[in-house]
Amino acid sequence: MSLFKPSLVMLALAAAGVSSMNIAVAAEQSTADEPVEVIEVRGIRGSLAAAQATKMDNSSIVESISAEDIGKLPDNSIAESLARLPGLTTQRLNGRANVVSIRGLAPDFTTATLNGREQVTVNENRGIEFDQYPSELISSAVVYKTPDASLMAQAIGGTVDLQTVRPLAFGEQAFVVNGRYEMNDMDQLNPDVSNKGYRSSISYIDQFLDDTLGVAIGFSSMSSPSQNERSHIWGYPEAEDLEGKPLVISGYKPYVQSSELQRDGVMAVIEFAPNDKLHSIVDVFYTNFEDNYSLRGAEMPLYTSYTDDEGNKTSNLTNAVIENGMVTSGTFSGVNPVLRNDFEDKNSDLIAVGWNLSYDVSENLTLAADLSYSKADTHTFSLESYSGFGRGGSEAGYDVDFVMSENGAIFDTDANFINATLGNPQNWGIPNNNGVQDGFINDIELEDELSAVRLTANYYLGSGIVEEIEFGVNYTNREKTKQYDSAFLQLKSNAPTAVPGEFLMSPVDLGFIGIGPMLTYDPRALFASGIYNVFDAAEFDPWRNTKSWTVEEEVITPYVQANLYTEIGDMPLKGNVGLQAVYTDQSSDGFTTVRDESNEIVPISGGTDYWEVLPSLNLSLEVADDQYVRLGIARTLARARMDQMTASREFYYNANNWDKTDIKDSPWSGSGGNAELKPWMAWQFDLSYENYFSGTSYFAVAVFYKDLENYIFNKQTIGDFSWIPVEGNQPVLTEGYVSEWQNGEGGYIWGSEVTLALNGDLLHDSLSGFGMSVNYSYTDSEVKEDAESAPIPLPGLSEDVVNASLYYEDYGFQARISARYRSDFLGEVSGLSLARDMRFVVSETIVDAQIGYDFSESGIKSLEGLSVVLQGLNLTDEPFMTYENGDERQIKDYQSYGRTFMLGASYAF
Template structure:
């Protein structure tokens, strides 16, 4: 495979983190001294003649050994110690594994793609049990899970028959500690102070925060009863300078055309993320024949945001582009607008979500060869949002009030825009509480009434599961046979609401009362020195607005609602084998799942009749059975050298919003006399509760060589044939029963519905390589130094009924990760870089609707340095400095396959942390 020349510089950015880390560790004070003082490693302990490695190197070694021992193709991340995963979040730790990549939200790793397949094609488990999601679909938002409470995670790239929750991309199984396996008492506490280098962009949200955690593990004297409990608290600041464009319409003079910015919404955003998490485990093993474990997890996540900026309707507004503008390669990059009437925004976002998850697992051995197992699982989430928009302007209604006479602009090459305004946006006597653009007329009843807006979606997601299985061990090549069944019942609902805010002083414009005003905030990053800022949250809660439910005249608010219920019964049988072909050990498994699904979706048909929304409930569904065989082989063809092979049939269920059966009915009165269905006045976009899962036949092969402690190199490839893919298709639809909105006559009730359907699929394939290399493998003088590196190349060929392949959501052609580390005599340092090439991102739009837009490549560098006292009165005390996003890498999306046509340019700044840990 030859790397395209254009991609080589980008890939080199990913591996450059290794060189940066080596340089950093080489200049650490005391590094050379540590080597001379303790060539064996002060943080190594001899136990029964074996070397036990802890900390960074211990976590790497544990991960490598777990990968080596598994018969499936897996990736593993392990905690360095109690409450110490390698990164600030489990999502960031996972993003460093071969073939995995994360998409950032508000500057933090949020959701994970595996092998180029989006988060909705991935299943996330906690202690082997499927988890619900805070999104309006299936992708689990991993920042909901505190890294301090997790002991590690296993990513299954190839499934076995007993793996419940397998998915097309892969399955992530997060693990909490097991106290009896840990085997000793431990108490660990930690605290970190955090700040963002963009500073305090908004006056009512701090740029500083903290993290704190405590964990306690213990067991009784007999080692038969163990318990663990952990608590983690986070109050983390994130900041953002954001430029958002509405789009880029084409400008033409009749001969030449160029793209032109349609409108802009730049703002500064400050977040305060508060998260409390609790983990608890009780484990009892009174004898070799009985073992029971109860584990529970609770997390409450609160995201408070303040967003202040100025929305500027340009080409798609009431602005005029003056002569003398500049066009570069088909894009207007510089010019002057006249007549622009700004909408000043003082917005608030509140998101609250609570997750409860847990289970009870019991194993009983009636004899030495037979193990019976019962597992009960439960996962529930409730999430509420309040997205509040508060508007200021110079007059009520479009074309009223003061407007820009000469708004200069210049598109920046690296994203965003620089403005040169003629108005003073920091003047509270000029910008008043009003409806500057007349965006909504409250259902036609009241003109120019939208002085603000609030979206209030609510999500509920609940999943219950019951699993029974029996494992019989044998002598001979078939080492064991496992038979079992799993039943799950999941119910997820979205309740979408939106309300127009009208000032109580309507139709008058209202000056912001002085006691609500803050000092003007800076928008220097777009060239505007200041804008009016006030405590809009307090003003809103003081009862200064009247709320009008938008659902009365907007059908989208009705048919966005859904309730999806899935009852899934999975039976499985799996034979595990461990045999020798001559001198060659062969291990693996072969098995089959039979999956019976009963899915039901409820939503609404909605249409506007006489200016009022009418809705009709609709419920639909399907039952079906899928057969999923799987095979995994691990052949040790030489000492510590393995050839692995996997083959399986896998599925991923349709997105939740695709399964809702309703939709919005549209009527074009200008076509009322047409009888041709292709020119019908009726149209509809709707979901489909009968959708079948995406099915894929997959092949995996990997060669792995293990050497030394924590060292390995691997190279592999994969091929996934997607039997089908889900996309909108046009179908004839009978609109009989729906009213003609204006009460007139119509020539036909036949029309076209754009409905989600299963169609032809395609291929996803790629190659992966990984390396873990402790330098002590070569020389004792280099003990403590090491590198981790991985790279993957993924490509797809999937067509949505057309000739040209589509871009698959979440797929980056290239993903490269590198980590360089040093750890010895209590000193530790690490620098990590992760690179992913451009990809189709899925971002949340209005009413949680998915928007798909291309995202630029990104290279993110994180680093940490610390010291843990090894002896004396401070033994067990560690100090730590961490920095994330050292390269200040923005998250950038764009339109029309032109990186200059920026949709979003989000600059997050760098986060710095200083903290202490103590274990005793």
């Protein structure tokens, strides 16, 4: 019997496009009757081996993840798996990993593709929300840290290519069913959202017509709960009535939030290769994504200061204790909280269809065409409903004692939050004196549509340094539209109103901040009952029209690339050198409003076109057996955020300044987007050394430097307002300052990465079942608006990122514990009216673990094909915390998600 150790390259070929990683690799028979021993590589090691082989065999500097079994990535989601790769990290949303940063650059600088095709997004911008893609339908993902000319969706940060199974490459029939029960260890915080859920999937792969036709079909369904105890602080003004003017909490919003993510996904692939010349692949990917949450709590205006009759500063704060320049405890008087029963529903549909057809014209020439279409429709409906004690400021309020804590503050008050009535106790009025505002609605519809055509030709030379020439052209058309509507709600009774009994629910408990139960009801049913008058907010605030816009881009990219292969001495050298010429024609439609007596609304359009040239070079030198030195040099671009490219603007006219002659006192001013905004550009330089010890063990170190040619800042420019008619006195000045997004000075980003993956048997035979992986990334930057300004923090950049995993796999048992750490960073969160808000996020460490058993190793024939797994996520209940003004004392948000546990089983027929 011949012994056989599979090579990494063979593993890569076996794993290509495979969503089951039951990888069976066998040596070719040297004679027809020579016996062959089949070595089966599966589970955790199969996943690691396939991912490592992809990394090793690529000319570019890449990272990779691969599924362990059909419908099973190594982690609970694609984003969590990506976050464990060197140089990558994620930001959490409702407790789950959501968006990805690569090498310290925010999701705005990262692109994502599906089977090599650029994808639309379900948000206002370009950053992919990876929880939109069911992990059960993805077989692998490759992260390109250095681009080449054939990569159409380049980005300064990197490109993540999600890949579905290729049934002919898979090569065998498979039918697998997965199911998991999910539970959050927090109690059910809101009565209308459970803390229990499920995940399920079915996958089928087969080949027909003598293995010339392959079919893969997958379906997944998920209902995933999230429970969240949340504290939000308005801000920290100076207490001017106290000595030293310490910082003091101005207002507080404690909430209990429960969300339920429901997602259904379908994947289908048809692969046809009737002969060795023609190859056709059609793939379809669809997800329906519904994220609903109920949020209930109190909005409490706290600190109020004023000047008394003698001109002295005073406030409603007494018994103040001051520590380290901040009021850490005291009593606020006259506090009248607004009790909130809110609901938000985000519903997204995403479809991506592609057809790739290639034909070998001769032994040297291959022609290919790729057609694709993707579209995302997203509807977000947010409802706020207010209640409290009195209405419109009619009640004096209560005394509230407070003590600042690590999660915000703890309170004590005599107010009974159950004995409240509908109506806003504060005097928040609808504009134009239309009365009290008792609620609010935000309603946003997004549509993102992208079509692409790519034509390519590969000519194989077969000798010389240049082994192959590839050239072609890619055309994409993308259009994203946002329609924003909003409304004020006002009780028809125009007076405090008891909640009708049919809408009352079990009270939620705000005990985590010292306040007990509060009035709880179903805001959706209450609103549907017709209890409110609804007023279009745009009629009172015309500037809200500027939140609606359309951005369109047409991009043509001709490219050429030479694939290289030669030797330096006895060291193999491979790589590529290429050039993209990128032509972009961009435009935007929006609205302009003028804040004066007329509140005029005017449609507005704008746009520009430009060429950019993007050269690239990738070289990989095998300096010794399985040891590589890689070099990457490229000029890259990242297109501006779409909400920055909008033509919409808001202008202001101050009639009282009509006679001013100094532009600093001009009656004119404005703000908005910039439809002529150019992309971020950068030259990047990458160098790495990789040493592969075995199929699942390697050491790698990398350094990179990104020279940012420009950056996008919100800057003041001088605008011409002469086109706006004015009644009455004609202003002397027709110019004024406009705050808009502009391309400014650049800067640099540099960093280093170290990775060690080690199989235990390399240390001692007794450790053969064990393995570990650890990586560390350091990133630093300096970006300035101009030569005189101070450096600004880059969104998404954590200086330190660490990932570590320890696993055991033998005799059918699997166990793994993983931790990921990222230091403080500037993150993007949802602010007022669902707008983007940037805040500093406190460093965090997330710990996950799993244990499982594959009964195929048990020797029990009736259980063959069955495996079970128990997973625990966020085992240390790590909070999500933000702070403001670069001061960690000034906590803005504190969110605790609890732990999530999943028990699942998989059966392969």
